[in-house]
Amino acid sequence: xxxxxxxxxxxxxxxxxxxxxxxxxxxxxxxxxxxxxxxxxxxxxxxxxxxxxxxxxxxxxxxxxxxxxxxxxxxxxxxxxxxxxxxxxxxxxxxxxxxxxxxxxxxxxxxxxxxxxxxxxxxxxxxxxxxxxxxxxxxxxxxxxxxxxxxxxxxxxxxxxxxxxxx
Numbered sequence: 001x002x003x004x005x006x007x008x009x010x011x012x013x014x015x016x017x018x019x020x021x022x023x024x025x026x027x028x029x030x031x032x033x034x035x036x037x038x039x040x041x042x043x044x045x046x047x048x049x050x051x052x053x054x055x056x057x058x059x060x061x062x063x064x065x066x067x068x069x070x071x072x073x074x075x076x077x078x079x080x081x082x083x084x085x086x087x088x089x090x091x092x093x094x095x096x097x098x099x100x101x102x103x104x105x106x107x108x109x110x111x112x113x114x115x116x117x118x119x120x121x122x123x124x125x126x127x128x129x130x131x132x133x134x135x136x137x138x139x140x141x142x143x144x145x146x147x148x149x150x151x152x153x154x155x156x157x158x159x160x161x162x163x164x165x166x167x
Contacts, residue, residue, distance in 0.1 A: 008069050015058050018065030022072070023080075030082040031061050044146060111149060118145070 003022060012018035015035040019028035035057050042050040071078050119142065126138045 002069060002072055005069075008065060012062045012065040013058075015061040018061060019068060022065065022068045024068055024078070026080050026082050027064075027068075031057060031064075034083070035061075041150075050150075108153075111153075115145065115149065 007021060008018060011021040016028035016030070016032035019025075019031060021028075035054060038050055038053045038057070042048060042054075068078055123138055123142065126134050
């Protein structure tokens with residue numbers, strides 16, 4: 001059953017909300033999570049380049065909402081599913097196994113924990129000591145560490161993807 005065109009229009013401006021209004025919950029949730037991920041990555045790293053996918057996702061979500069609405073009750077009806085499922089990633093399905101990527105997941109958690117520990121605890125302790133040269137070192141590390149981490153992780157994932165293609 002087709003939903004109200006007015007509410008479809010209103011919800012289509014929020015990435016994923018239009019899909020959810022059309023009762024495509026998995027599709028809407030995945031679009032919302034992707035949008036939130038890129039916004040958070042932009043804020044944490046402080047590199048505006050990571051914001052580039054957000055308008056693309058928003059435009060995709062807007063038109064996807066209308067595509068879903070127009071295909072309801074037709075022979076070309078779209079099946080609900082997570083948008084990353086086409087890439088073979090089923091993180092919300094019961095058959096997802098963390099063992100495949102256990103080392104990558106572990107390294108990611110260690111890096112996130114170390115960054116949070118450094119950023120929230122050690123930085124406060126250094127600034128309380130009022131040692132100027134140490135404050136300058138910490139300020140430099142805080143400025144460059146997020147960019148370095150994201151760059152190294154991106155390069156590592158790229159090499160892993162390239163090495164898997166050769167098999």
